Amino acid sequence: MATKILTEHINVPGIETFDVYRKQGGYTAVEKALKTMTPEAIVEEVKKSGVRGRGGAGFPMGMKWSFLAKPEGVPRYLVCNADESEPGTFKDHYLMKTIPHLLIEGMIISSFALGANKSFIYVRGELMYVIHILEKAIAEAKAKGFLGKNILGTGYDLELVVQPGGGAYICGEETALLESLEGKRGNPRNKPPFPAVKGLYQCPTVVNNVESIATTSWIVNNGGDAYAAIGIGRSTGTKLISASGHINKPGVYEIELGVPVEDFIFADEWCGGIRPGHKFKALVAGGSSVPILPANLALTLANGDKRLMSYESLSDGGFATGTMLGSGGFIVFDETSCIVRNTWNFSRFYHHESCGQCSPCREGTGWMEKVLHRIEYGHGHQQDIDLLVDVSKKIEGNTICPLGDAAAWPVASAIRHFRDEFQWHIDHPAEATQPGAVYRGDMALV
Amino acid sequence: MEDVKPQLLKVTIDGIEVEVEPGTTILQAARKIGPEVAPPAMCYYQPLKGSGGKCRACLVRVAAGSAKDPRPMPKLVASCLTAVQDGMVVENTTNPQVVDARNGIVEFLLLNHPLDCPVCDQAGECDLQNFAFDHGKVTTRYEEDRRTFEKHDLGPYVQLHMTRCILCYRCVFTADQITNKRVHGVLGRGDAAEIGTYIEKAIDNDFSGNVIDVCPVGALTDKTYRFKSRVWFSKPVDAHRDCPTCSGKVTLWERGEEVIRVTARKNEWNEVTEFICNTCRFEKKKTSDWVIEGPTKISRSSVISANKYRGDTIKPSFGQRLAAAEYKPIHDERDTSQLQIQQLPPERFAKVLPSALDPEP
């Protein structure tokens, strides 16, 4: 049985309540951290664990924590990024609604380690019922002395605030999130300065994903080395994967990093294979913004080795033959999926969600969407394919925040790997616009 | 105590070295060298705190971060926001990737900005026009519908035509920082974003007219002046008056003896040097209201110089020769084989070319 760090107790009835959670060993890490450890010692353990940010970029969490500026007389903040709006990603939502105290426990430990006395959980505004669950859990923890003034008599104070988000995907980008939290329009900030120096209210701030913060209780209880022993290489620990699409068992799975992609899709323990009678065509491994891969490249590296569920293995080969682990939004497509239609759909999302601050993203995302729309609906021209590649290149890397890249990668990668499908749409407008029309040329199915 | 001079930082931009004070941005350092290497800026506006970073017109490549850490920066950076480090090497017009990115930015900005310079009030003073002239293409690859807007009525003085707005946020920063009450801002998201007042409302306070001067395109215009004249038919004159509200230092735009427009004075980067109040701008349009200082200094290459008010203006012959040197056949997909187009024989180009780029005719 694989190690479970976050979901071990998730099926225990009543785990959303303080008492049941406590009975399962909950909040012991808070006691250990606050009573027996210094903040520096906790940061040290998190560094040793090698855990990387689970929000998408995969930046080592301990290192991010150690960058936090500590000027005299200035408050510091911890902000939990629970915005989770990337299509295909729904693991934080699941964690918060089923086992809210795990996040709260992590927030207390992390806030203590960072010297924050007021911390925020910024939850996607659409998840109002999750916000109520979190608020209830916070009230319980406070009543038991784990939050508020002088926690467990240790002299440490922490106030935890749940803030509903603005209902915009861009508010998940950490600096846009901070702007939104300050009550402003959710426009990403130019960096530097980074939040570690000037974050919320211009004070040093750490922004971490829900899953990242939730790992800290286990790390405190078991030590950073034990965490680092799980996983593979620099991809330590476990990862929540939200699996969806044409698989038999969609859902949220906690895996040890390093599981082969093939096993993850086909083993009964996880996705349970492609739905009956169909074949595996393409994979989006880490949320809609990461490059899409055709089945053969999704399962094997360019050198023929099996591709693994890890940061390094998924990105092997760069964008030519690889992709990214991202936030773990694992979307599987079978041969009934039209890549053009899917790309247009992703593009529609990024067009809708661009904040509109910088010109390449504001204008470029709309342009790509409209051209894709035309191709999908049988009005494409031959030059459109190269046009899309060029426009995506002109956006990528030239914007204020990574949303520009997130919009460019799905388009560029779909054309890179499935160019013949775009071509087919252009060459056969009448057929391509039939309901459910899919190109059935030389697809590499598995 | 000795006066410690701040240590100057050396930065090389397009092969030209310049020394600047710590905290200077790449854009400012480049402007110190001169217009040849100064990156274009659509959203940055020095007098406005927090401006810049949005249009991405000023992207440059940092080929070496500093003397201490000479590694190149992985991505192009916004020169208006990136501070210079000692020993930094910057590539601006010398880098094909930068030029390519800028060509892209122009294309993006022009997707939803109409090329209606012939009927736009800003023609001749438009930053986007200049930017497009330097980096634009003759044709567009955009064939989708463009966004258009109804005109917004912002009260007696300022006219907003959103169709031309490029969302540089300059007017928002101006209203935030110069006036005591901001009633307009950015509504909506992405390419549906627009400058607006939410409920149509007059922009009304002593300094509101300054949003007109900062707008790089013709989205915000002066209702007391718009369509009265083309800018190159008027003569700019520096003048001042004793004003209880602002410095009273302005530029009067005269046609004959008549003052047809009053604006704040701008520097060579087209940035206001001192913001002026609405009384000076909108209500003092008699020459007798002002103490005249003399003709405004205008760059020789500006279209405003094309009128006859100055001795050292561009001679038409130079303009013709420049046009001949830069001559490119206009891309036209129609079948032109039937048309009788007389091409200049190549020898005639050769004669024009060598000296054409020499500014002195």
Ligand SMILES: Cc1cc2nc3c(=O)[nH]c(=O)nc-3n(C[C@H](O)[C@H](O)[C@H](O)COP(=O)(O)O)c2cc1C
């Ligand atoms: C457009 C955009 C949306 C994002 N949305 C989220 C999100 O919903 N949740 C999240 O944790 N990180 C999101 N991120 C990443 C955050 O900016 C940030 O890197 C992350 O919260 C850091 O947490 P971590 O270090 O724990 O991964 C987003 C980034 C971008 C560019």
Ligand code: SF4
């Ligand atoms: S890249 Fe897009 S979302 Fe990000 S700041 Fe620019 S316009 Fe906004």
Ligand code: SF4
């Ligand atoms: S109205 Fe003018 S100044 Fe204001 S954002 Fe638009 S282009 Fe910029």
Ligand code: FES
């Ligand atoms: S001028 Fe630097 S990004 Fe606009």
